[in-house]
Amino acid sequence: MSSPSPIQAAPNILELLTKLHRISLEQEASISKTGKVFSSDVLGDLEDRQPTSDPKDKFDLLMLDKFIALDEDKCQFTYQLINAMGATNIVEAGTSFGVSTIYLALAIAKTKAATGKSGIVIATEKEKEKAAIARKYWAQCGPAVEEQIDLREGDLLETLKVGLPQVDLLLLDIWSALSLPTLKTVLPSLRPGAVVLTDNTISGAKGYADLLAYLRAPENGFQNMTLPFTNGFEMSVYRPQSV
Ligand SMILES: C[S@@+](CC[C@H](N)C(=O)[O-])C[C@H]1O[C@@H](n2cnc3c(N)ncnc32)[C@H](O)[C@@H]1O
Incomplete structure (x- = not known):
C-alpha cells in the first residue's frame, strides 16, 4: 500500500x-489523443490540420483556458x-x-x-488572464x-x-x-547542488531534444536521472566542475 x-x-x-487536478486531467483528456498535452505534439497536430495559419498562435489560444x-x-x-534539500528559493517556469x-x-x-531562512517562489506566466486566475x-x-x-507576468525569458x-x-x-x-536564463543564479526538474521528458523527448542534450553533456555540469513517473520527470543536479 502506498x-x-x-x-x-x-x-x-x-x-x-x-x-x-481533476479539472486539469479532464481538460487534457478532451484535447489530446494520449490524455496528456505535450506542446510539441499538439503543435504538430495543429500544423497538420491548418498548415496555412500560424500553429503557435492557435496553440496559445487553445491553452488559454x-x-x-x-x-x-x-x-x-x-x-x-524541497523539504529534503532545505530549499527556499524556487523558480517555476510555467505557472498557468x-x-x-x-x-x-x-x-x-x-x-x-x-x-x-528567507525565500520565495518566483512564478511566471505570460497570459494575464491565467495569472489573474492563479492569484484567485x-x-x-x-x-x-x-x-x-x-x-x-510576461515572457519569462524577460522576467527572469x-x-x-x-x-x-x-x-x-x-x-x-x-x-x-x-534554463540558460536561470543558470547563472543556480547554486551548486541546485535541482532542475523537467516534466514529461520521456513522452516529450522529441520536443526536449536540445534541453536533454545540454543537460547530459558532461561539460555542462549536470548529473541527471529520469524518474519513472508517468511520461518521465527529469531530475538534474547542478554540480559545476569547480565545486
Ligand atoms: C504546463 S503549463 C504550467 C502548469 C503549472 N506549472 C501547473 O502545474 O499548474 C505552462 C504555462 O506556461 C505558460 N507560458 C508559455 N510560454 C511562456 C512564456 N514565454 N513566459 C511565461 N509563461 C509562459 C503558458 O501560458 C502555460 O500556462
Missing part, C-alpha cells in the same frame, strides 16, 4: 488541489524534495492557473519555518500560500533576466521549445 500524501495543509487547500497542471504525484515528490505553485509555496513555507486560487488558499509567491536570488530549484513545466532558453 503512503498517504505527504502534503501538510489546511483542509480547504487540500480540497482545492484535488478539485484543480487550460490548466495543464503538473501531475499530483510529481507535485508531491517536488514538495518532498498556479496548481504546482501551491505545492511549492507550501513546501518553502515549511522549510523556512524549520530553518529560519492562491487567495483562496490564504496567506500561508499567497505570501510565498512572487508572480512575474533580473532579480533572481540564489536558486535552489528550477521547475521546468513550460512548452518544450522554451525549456533550454529558460
Whole structure:
C-alpha cells in the first residue's frame, strides 16, 4: 500500500488541489489523443490540420483556458524534495492557473519555518488572464500560500533576466521549445547542488531534444536521472566542475 500524501495543509487547500487536478486531467483528456498535452505534439497536430495559419498562435489560444497542471504525484515528490534539500528559493517556469505553485509555496513555507531562512517562489506566466486566475486560487488558499509567491507576468525569458536570488530549484513545466532558453536564463543564479526538474521528458523527448542534450553533456555540469513517473520527470543536479 502506498503512503498517504505527504502534503501538510489546511483542509480547504487540500480540497482545492484535488478539485484543480481533476479539472486539469479532464481538460487534457478532451484535447489530446494520449490524455496528456505535450506542446510539441499538439503543435504538430495543429500544423497538420491548418498548415496555412500560424500553429503557435492557435496553440496559445487553445491553452488559454487550460490548466495543464503538473501531475499530483510529481507535485508531491517536488514538495518532498524541497523539504529534503532545505530549499527556499524556487523558480517555476510555467505557472498557468498556479496548481504546482501551491505545492511549492507550501513546501518553502515549511522549510523556512524549520530553518529560519528567507525565500520565495518566483512564478511566471505570460497570459494575464491565467495569472489573474492563479492569484484567485492562491487567495483562496490564504496567506500561508499567497505570501510565498512572487508572480512575474510576461515572457519569462524577460522576467527572469533580473532579480533572481540564489536558486535552489528550477521547475521546468513550460512548452518544450522554451525549456533550454529558460534554463540558460536561470543558470547563472543556480547554486551548486541546485535541482532542475523537467516534466514529461520521456513522452516529450522529441520536443526536449536540445534541453536533454545540454543537460547530459558532461561539460555542462549536470548529473541527471529520469524518474519513472508517468511520461518521465527529469531530475538534474547542478554540480559545476569547480565545486
Ligand atoms: C504546463 S503549463 C504550467 C502548469 C503549472 N506549472 C501547473 O502545474 O499548474 C505552462 C504555462 O506556461 C505558460 N507560458 C508559455 N510560454 C511562456 C512564456 N514565454 N513566459 C511565461 N509563461 C509562459 C503558458 O501560458 C502555460 O500556462
